[in-house]
Amino acid sequence: MIDVNILRNDFDAVKKMLTDRGSSIDLTAFSDLDSKRRQLITDSDKLKSERKSTSKQIGMMIGKGEDPAEIKARVAKMGDRIKEMDSELAQTEEELNDLLAGIPNILHDTTPIGAGEDDNVEVDRWGTPRDFGFEIKDHVDLGTALNILDFETAAKLTGARFALLRGDGARLERALINFMIDVHTEQGYEEVLPPFIVNGDSMYGTGQFPKMKEDVFKLEGLNYYLIPTAEVPVTNIHRNEFIEEARLPVYYQAFTPCFRSEAGAHGRDTRGLIRQHQFNKVELVKFVHPEESDKELEKLRNDAEEILKRLELPYRVMALCSGDISFAAAKCYDLEVWLPGQGKYREISSCSNFRDFQARRARIRYKGGKKKGLVHTLNGSGLAVGRTLVALLENHQQSDGSIQIPEALRPYMNGKETISK
RNA sequence: GGAGAGGUGACCGAGUGGUCGAUGGUGCACGCCUGGAAAGCGUGUGUGGCGCAAGUCACCGAGGGUUCGAAUCCCUCCCUCUCCGCCA
Numbered sequence: 001m002i003d004v005n006i007l008r009n010d011f012d013a014v015k016k017m018l019t020d021r022g023s024s025i026d027l028t029a030f031s032d033l034d035s036k037r038r039q040l041i042t043d044s045d046k047l048k049s050e051r052k053s054t055s056k057q058i059g060m061m062i063g064k065g066e067d068p069a070e071i072k073a074r075v076a077k078m079g080d081r082i083k084e085m086d087s088e089l090a091q092t093e094e095e096l097n098d099l100l101a102g103i104p105n106i107l108h109d110t111t112p113i114g115a116g117e118d119d120n121v122e123v124d125r126w127g128t129p130r131d132f133g134f135e136i137k138d139h140v141d142l143g144t145a146l147n148i149l150d151f152e153t154a155a156k157l158t159g160a161r162f163a164l165l166r167g168d169g170a171r172l173e174r175a176l177i178n179f180m181i182d183v184h185t186e187q188g189y190e191e192v193l194p195p196f197i198v199n200g201d202s203m204y205g206t207g208q209f210p211k212m213k214e215d216v217f218k219l220e221g222l223n224y225y226l227i228p229t230a231e232v233p234v235t236n237i238h239r240n241e242f243i244e245e246a247r248l249p250v251y252y253q254a255f256t257p258c259f260r261s262e263a264g265a266h267g268r269d270t271r272g273l274i275r276q277h278q279f280n281k282v283e284l285v286k287f288v289h290p291e292e293s294d295k296e297l298e299k300l301r302n303d304a305e306e307i308l309k310r311l312e313l314p315y316r317v318m319a320l321c322s323g324d325i326s327f328a329a330a331k332c333y334d335l336e337v338w339l340p341g342q343g344k345y346r347e348i349s350s351c352s353n354f355r356d357f358q359a360r361r362a363r364i365r366y367k368g369g370k371k372k373g374l375v376h377t378l379n380g381s382g383l384a385v386g387r388t389l390v391a392l393l394e395n396h397q398q399s400d401g402s403i404q405i406p407e408a409l410r411p412y413m414n415g416k417e418t419i420s421k
Numbered sequence: 422g423g424a425g426a427g428g429u430g431a432c433c434g435a436g437u438g439g440u441c442g443a444u445g446g447u448g449c450a451c452g453c454c455u456g457g458a459a460a461g462c463g464u465g466u467g468u469g470g471c472g473c474a475a476g477u478c479a480c481c482g483a484g485g486g487u488u489c490g491a492a493u494c495c496c497u498c499c500c501u502c503u504c505c506g507c508c509a
Binding site: 037038041042044045046048049051052054055056057058059060062063068071072073074075076078079242363 | 431438439440468469470471472477478479488489490
């Protein structure tokens with residue numbers, strides 16, 4: 001949620017942001033709704049104040065044995081009027097809130113302006129895609145041949161966009177999770193294991209609602225949802241709370257499965273593990289002092305990059321442009337790993353600074369002495385485990401179809417150096 | 422799932438229809454006292470909306486209702502605890 005004062009005082013900045021994002025939200029109703037709301041509050045409060053003092057008189061009259069019937073009737077009328085005004089106020093606030101909740105975050109000064117994916121700016125690159133010197137396979141062919149990936153059986157169990165990992169494949173996924181968590185623990189992140197099901201308030205708190213309702217799985221008959229990312233439960237740990245200023249920054253990491261209906265992605269990435277309804281992810285979440293969030297985003301990005309480096313996976317870092325950046329983010333870096341099977345760099349982590357956007361909505365504040373304010377929140381994948389497995393298979397494949405396990409991961413694979421038939 | 426008891430400010434805990442946004446205690450902050458500290462004494466100490474401000478309104482798990490007036494009464498829901506049942 002953006003600061004309503006920005007709309008009041010710098011309407012043009014908001015309009016510019018919407019243009020930059022290619023968003024077509026209509027803000028014309030704002031000004032009227034805003035002043036209508038303020039007027040209703042002023043009027044209703046005045047009447048409430050009057051009712052309060054008059055009601056006290058009634059109490060006193062009764063005490064003295066006088067008959068308050070006439071005043072009672074008057075206050076009853078006030079009460080009716082207050083009820084009318086308050087319901088009008090509630091309706092106005094709802095409209096205003098719907099409008100505000102639909103406005104994306106103000107962009108960071110350094111977020112590049114652009115129309116879409118193609119305008120993202122590469123800011124860094126690490127490693128060199130291997131020159132294989134043999135006919136390479138993609139992860140589906142590799143994994144199927146090694147009998148570590150089984151999509152057919154998963155389709156029988158559930159349906160499309162699910163996978164069954166077997167043997168060393170299952171082991172590799174688990175190894176990656178543990179490896180990532182251990183690295184991030186070194187980096188200072190507290191490990192948490194949250195519920196994988198959250199309520200509607202939590203979904204709203206991080207901004208998944210109301211925008212992306214159709215992308216999540218809802219439990220039938222309940223106000224419960226399968227988490228689309230650990231960001232939701234972890235950020236909401238501090239919803240409606242004050243964090244002692246001295247405790248900042250607070251770092252969490254969480255491994256969770258993530259569930260996405262991918263309603264808008266029919267026909268995209270249908271092959272293999274790239275886009276699944278369920279995938280594992282280790283997520284990094286930070287709550288920081290507002291002045292520190294720029295610096296913290298760089299650190300967050302480096303912390304995620306460290307995983308790719310240790311796994312010897314070539315990648316590049318993209319600064320997402322205004323037309324491609326997500327709704328709640330002010331600034332975002334995507335880490336894109338090289339996938340030989342596709343001959344492309346593909347997103348494997350998204351590291352975002354939301355500034356106070358989530359914190360305002362979820363009311364996450366810091367307090368130190370007399371000072372208080374909204375914290376800044378950040379998060380990033382560290383990393384998407386399924387896609388890491390894809391990258392690992394494809395980048396570390398050998399001419400005989402076996403997979404070389406990078407050294408950093410071997411302790412997690414019981415010392416194993418290769419996966420082969 | 423069944424039966425019962427509860428949810429009040431940072432915490433403990435009073436309050437069962439009216440000067441209660443809420444007694445008291447603990448904690449915390451500041452001041453006095455002290456060589457310094459402890460103890461003691463004094464003062465202060467919630468969040469949010471509206472308002473230039475003075476101030477005002479709302480909030481006692483959430484939402485509705487009754488009433489001139491609700492922390493207090495009624496209804497629905499959520500959560501916690503105890504016992505029983507069931508289960509990993």
